[in-house]
Amino acid sequence: MIFYASGKHYNYHVPTKTLTERPIIYSNGLFLLPDGKTFLADKKNKYWLHDFNGDVIEKVDLGFNTQFTMKYLEVSPFGDYIYFVSEGLGYPKNYWIDLSDPSKRIILPRKAGTFFFSDKKNKVLSQGFKDSEDLMGNGQYYIDDFFYEFDLSTQQTREIPIQENDIWGMGTIYIFDVFNIKDEQ
Numbered sequence: 769m770i771f772y773a774s775g776k777h778y779n780y781h782v783p784t785k786t787l788t789e790r791p792i793i794y795s796n797g798l799f800l801l802p803d804g805k806t807f808l809a810d811k812k813n814k815y816w817l818h819d820f821n822g823d824v825i826e827k828v829d830l831g832f833n834t835q836f837t838m839k840y841l842e843v844s845p846f847g848d849y850i851y852f853v854s855e856g857l858g859y860p861k862n863y864w865i866d867l868s869d870p871s872k873r874i875i876l877p878r879k880a881g882t883f884f885f886s887d888k889k890n891k892v893l894s895q896g897f898k899d900s901e902d903l904m905g906n907g908q909y910y911i912d913d914f915f916y917e918f919d920l921s922t923q924q925t926r927e928i929p930i931q932e933n934d935i936w937g938m939g940t941i942y943i944f945d946v947f948n949i950k951d952e953q
Contacts, residue, residue: 769782770790770800772792775792776789776792777789777790777791777792777793777822778790790821790822791821791822792822793807793809793818793822794809795809795810795811795816796810796811796812796841797809797810797841798810799843801843801847802845802846802847803847804820805819805820806818806819806820806825806847807819807820807822808843808850808867810838810841812837812838813829813830813832813833813834813836813837813838814827814828814829814830815828815830815850816828828870830865830870833857835856835857836854836855836856836857837854837855837856838852838853838854838855838863839852839853839854839855839860840852840853840882842884842885844885845885845887846889847867848866848867848868848889848890849864849865849866849867849885849920850864850865850867851863851864851865851883851884851885851892853878853882854878859877859878860878861875861876861877861878862874862875862876862877862878862882862883863875864892864920874920874923876918882894883918886917890919890920890921891917891918891919891920892917892918892920893915893916893917893918893928894915894916894918895913895914895915895916896913896914896915896916896927897912897913897914898912898914912929913929914927914928914929915927915928
């Protein structure tokens with residue numbers, strides 16, 4: 769487990785219960801990539817890659833001006849894309865940057881919800897809903913919830929239903945996040 773506390777950066781090794789102070793990597797958000805050896809540090813409108821000891825491997829300037837801000841930055845579970853929402857230059861947009869070639873970008877208009885990475889490679893999800901064709905007892909329509917799945921490779925979209933109408937008397941389901949938890953042996 770890696771964390772900040774009292775202005776310092778620590779590594780806590782759970783099996784041995786050992787706490788070690790580490791070099792601080794200053795950032796707006798710090799992500800350990802899936803290789804377990806590289807950190808991606810969110811800097812204003814850029815990101816830096818650091819090795820596990822904190823040394824800078826690469827500085828990547830995304831070329832955005834100072835009025836542009838990257839919000840809600842996430843790294844894909846496979847470490848191949850970053851995602852963020854733009855703020856400051858007109859209507860917000862969704863951005864996906866290919867970490868192997870930062871000039872490769874996918875940009876979509878922002879809808880009400882934001883996207884989050886799926887546990888499937890090159891797939892992102894966003895919650896959607898629409899009125900069902902089925903009526904409730906009060907004469908109003910049920911809300912059909914679904915995910916929009918967007919494929920970063922093909923840029924195709926599909927809808928994935930996530931509930932049945934009025935299952936167990938529930939009118940709607942709210943999605944907060946999707947997790948993929950693996951057991952360690």
